[in-house]
Amino acid sequence: MAVIAETLPAQSSVARDEVHQVLDAPRAQSIRVAYTTRFVAAEVQRNPQDFQILYRASMVPSAGDVVIAKVSELGKHTRLQSPVSRRQLMFVGQEIMVAYGHRYAPDQFLAHVPKDLGPCQLVASGGVASEVIEQHASIDQATQLEPVGLLMRHGQVVNLADFAPLDINNESPQAAQSGAVHPPVIAVLGTSMNSGKSTTLGCLVNGLVNAGLNVAAGKATGTGAGNDPNLFTDAGAFSVCDFTDFGFPTTYRLEYETVRSLLVAMIREQSATGADAVVIEIADGLFQGETSRLLADPIFTQHVDRVLFSAQDSLGAQAGERILLEAGVDLAAVCGVVTASPLATQEAQAQLSTPVIGTYELCRAEVAVSLLPAK
Structure with missing residues (x-):
């Protein structure tokens, strides 16, 4: 197998079987980092000498593997969410640090992790590289990426799970010390993408905080992005996490047992924060x-x-x-986009036994507290 020297620049057009590249401090500083890769990037910044970039034609990436890629053509996503979710404008030719992942988004892309390190697409601004299978007719083609190589450390491919602060299989010290703490847990679900789930959760958090409660919030499934966790923090949640804190760029196509364990682990960890209530979003539709x-x-x-x-x-x-x-859940209220229209709200309430509550009404302390389960 041919090996090309480390000094070969990332943008070389020479045919490649295998390329090793050093990730020195200046280059590490120049790579644009995505929200999904924030924990990995923090370690790269601390110890760049521990990392390398490897391209091998036979490599098959897995979900969560970290890839350094060049932006080859801008499309749907022209900005990349930074570790703090600032929307960084991307330029053709820039190197970015993202993670391979699957995506399920009826309003945007259906995408799967590719079977090689060939050209792929940026399918989520939070930093997900994938291969587009289908897309919504109303959106632009995806931004195109040219993988430079997978991020390596100590001879192993770096995966988001390697540096995630939480683990679905192991309790954090905080959770282990808290014992069997069971604050009330409310989940927010919806009909589909863009039905108002995150806004509903944010308003509920705000209402409970306005009532003097300490609230922990989380997003258990979906596609990695900082918008929703930042919304929950802005609403007043004192502890916020999502599935990327457990090392997953997205939850689509995970083994079901993993998704199940993730939900339980997130509730466990957020319950251990000392919260008076825990609120969790479940992404997409029923x-x-x-x-x-x-x-x-x-x-x-x-x-x-x-x-x-x-x-x-x-x-x-x-x-x-x-x-x-029919699933046996205790349904407290219907909220979301439907409540933006008084007429639609009236129409819905006439057909439902469940109260229909305006999304922003949830910000009122008395409304939010009334939705907590009875002790």
Whole structure:
């Protein structure tokens, strides 16, 4: 197998079987880092000498593997979310640090981790590299990436899980010390993407905080991005985490047992913070694979006390109520985009036994507290 010297520049057009590149401090500083790779990048900044970049034609990436890639053509995503979720403008030719991952987004892309290190796409601004299978007709083609190579450390491919602060299989010291702490847990689900789930959760957090409660929040499934965790923090949650804190760039196509364990671990960790209440978002809609399986699993009602449901319209609200009640959950209220219209709200309430509450009404302390499960 041919080996090309370390001095070969990343942008060389020479045919490559294997390329090793040194990741020195200046280069590490120049690479644009994504939200998904923030914990890895922090270690790279501290000890760049421990890391290298390896391209080998036979390499097959896995979800969570960290890749250094060049932006070859801008498309749907022109900005990359930084570790603190600042939207960094990207330029063609820049190197970025992202993670391979699958994506399920009916409003954007269906994408799978590719089977090689060939050209791929940026399918989420939070920093997910993948191969687009399908896309929504209304959006631009995905931004194109040219992988330079996988990030390596001590001869091993670096995966997000290697530097994640939380682990689904091992309790943190805080959780281990807290014992069997069980604050009330509310989950927020919805009809689909963009049905208002994150806003509903943020407003509920704000209302509970306005009532003097300490609230912990989390996002258990979805695609890695900093928007929602930042929203939860801005709403007043004193502890916030998402699945990227456990080392996953996305949760789509994870083994179901992993998704199940992730939900339980997130509730466990957020319950151990000393919170008076824990609020967790479940991404996408009720028909999405992970969500539907979670709802059918007794583990869900064992760990989640009540549910708020975000709907886009009255028909979705009615269907969602039926599905959730059949699943045996304690459905507290319907909120979301449907409540932006007084007429749609009235239409929905006429068909539902569950109260329909305006999303921003949740910011009122008395409304939010009324949705907590009875002790």
